[in-house]
Amino acid sequence: MNYLVAFVLGILSYALINNVVLVRFYGICSFVGVGNKVKSAASMGIAVTFVILLATLICYPIYHFVLIPAGVPFLDTITYILVIASLVQVVGLFIKKHSPALYKSLGIYLPLITTNCAVLGVVTENTDSGLSFLESLSNGLGTALGFFITIFLFACIRVRLEGSKTPKAFKGIPIALIVACLMAMAFMGLSGVINL
Amino acid sequence: MMEKKKSAHFQSFVSGIWKENPLFVSLLGLCPALAVTKSLEAAFGMGILFTIVLVCSNVLVSALRKVIPDEAKTPCEIVIIATFVTLVKMLTEAMLPELYSTLGVFLSLLVVNCIVLGRSEAFAVKNGVVDSLLDGLGNGIGYTIAICIIALLREVLGTGMLTFGETFTFLGGPHHLYILTGPSATPVAQPAWDLSLSFFQTPGGAFLVLGIILAVxxxxxxxxxxxxxxxxxxxxxxxxxxxxxxxxxxxxxxxx
Structure with a gap:
């Protein structure tokens, strides 16, 4: 029971308080790059969620049962990036076979997940701070959830920005970053709600 | 002819610094630019390490461009980049442990930095070793300058002073350069006046500073x-x- 509570609180804390994009600064490139299309933001969020979860599940045993016994923990970065790259390929093939419609809507965002820092960031964070399997999983789940929430909200706000009058110099990315600043301030208000 | 060739080399070096600055113009590599820019020293260290990785991977990718098959281009590049990142990470951990702990995960995240992969994909696989070296150097310097500007603004506005010697310990104890606060004899004592806004040290401040720079x-x-x-x-x-x-x-x- 205690584990369950810690697990759920961990997910909430990683999703809302230590938000991936707004507090830990992972995956800003895709965050800004997806732009103002709500649908592609949602697809991107789902795809990243998939990959983060699978990467967490696979990289934990690899690090603890392969790299450490073999005495080469310093190879973690290389191993992880290879795992993530092949994972993205496999997930892409799987989606293509079972749901061509989803594959089409994910489009170019699928290969871009390999270079999304959120995936490698979570996995590296798990091993660097020596989290247990359950904690790693809650970090993965929470991060994925947080990424989805943030990127979706951001896309919705940017749709509204399209129709609003912004100063000429702020058009496009600068005003998007200001919006991100306000969102970060809003999320900062949640800090201290859950103490782990 | 010789003159022309030289100017082409020079062009690939200079364009990365200003005209095609990877951060301010192409908007690549935003994650470290926002995450490690709390202090000028950390940003400078990140810039230098980034330049080293970029130059090394560019040179190796360009040297091997005729050996690497086209289908396996991206995986090969990623492995080359990851190798250099691991090397740089281990060297930093051994020689500058403070910098290593300040940069944390973002040192490993250089592997998936869009600029490093982008330059080797867009430039190094098509151009000679010398050009790739200069291109890497130009982009690295451009990126270093860009994140140093952000860090300078954030540190001065956020803490009111510039601190040297905290991350680069070989400079000897922390030296403070007071700009927006009155000098204080000890770090604990409240300075006589303080115009700094700690907001600029928070994540929100990072987005704000970058947004305003881009708008300008x-x-x-x-x-x-x-x-x-x-x-x-x-x-x-x-x-x-x-x-x-x-x-x-x-x-x-x-x-x-």
Whole structure:
């Protein structure tokens, strides 16, 4: 029971308080790059969620049962990036076979997940701070959830920005970053709600 | 011929610094630019390490460009980049442990930095070793300058002073350069006056500073474009006036 509570609180804390994009600064490139299309933001969020979860599940045993016994923990970065790259390929093939419609809507965002820092960031964070399997999983789940929430909200706000009058110099990315600043301030208000 | 070649090399070096600055113009590598820019020293260290990784991977990718098959291009590049990142990470951990702990995960995240992968994908696989080296160096310096500007603003506005020697311990104990606060004898004592806003040290401040810098650059670009437009219009008007003025006398001359 205690584990369950810690697990759920961990997910909430990683999703809302230590938000991936707004507090830990992972995956800003895709965050800004997806732009103002709500649908592609949602697809991107789902795809990243998939990959983060699978990467967490696979990289934990690899690090603890392969790299450490073999005495080469310093190879973690290389191993992880290879795992993530092949994972993205496999997930892409799987989606293509079972749901061509989803594959089409994910489009170019699928290969871009390999270079999304959120995936490698979570996995590296798990091993660097020596989290247990359950904690790693809650970090993965929470991060994925947080990424989805943030990127979706951001896309919705940017749709509204399209129709609003912004100063000429702020058009496009600068005003998007200001919006991100306000969102970060809003999320900062949640800090201290859950103490782990 | 020689002159031309030299200028082409120089071009690939310079364009990365200003005209095609990877951060301010292409908007790549935003994650470290926002995450490690709390202090100028950390940002500078990140920039240097980033430049080392970029130059090394660019050179190796370009040297191996004829060996690497086209289908396996991206995986090979990623492995090359990851190797250099691991090397740089281990060297930093051994020689500058403070910098290593300040940068944390973002040192490993250099592997998926869009600039490193982008340069080797867009430039190194198509160009010679020397050009790739200069391109890497130019982009690295451009990126270093860009994140140092952000870090300078954030540190001065956020803490009111610049601190040296905290991350680079070989500079000897922390030296403070007070800018927005009154000098304090000890770090604990409250300074006489303090104009800093700690907001700029928070994540929100990072987004704000980068947004405003980009807006200023866009404003400058808009002004230049406007000026070019006005100049072109004036030139056209002058030409039209000249061509209007010219034919009449010549026609008059013919009729005479």
């Amino acid at each position: 650059l866009a404003a400058i670009r808009n002004c230049k474009a406007e000026k070019a437009k006005v100049d072109a219009r004036l030139k056209k008007a002058a030409e039209a006036a000249a061509s209007k003025g010219n034919p009449t006398p010549s026609q008059g001359g013919q009729s005479k």
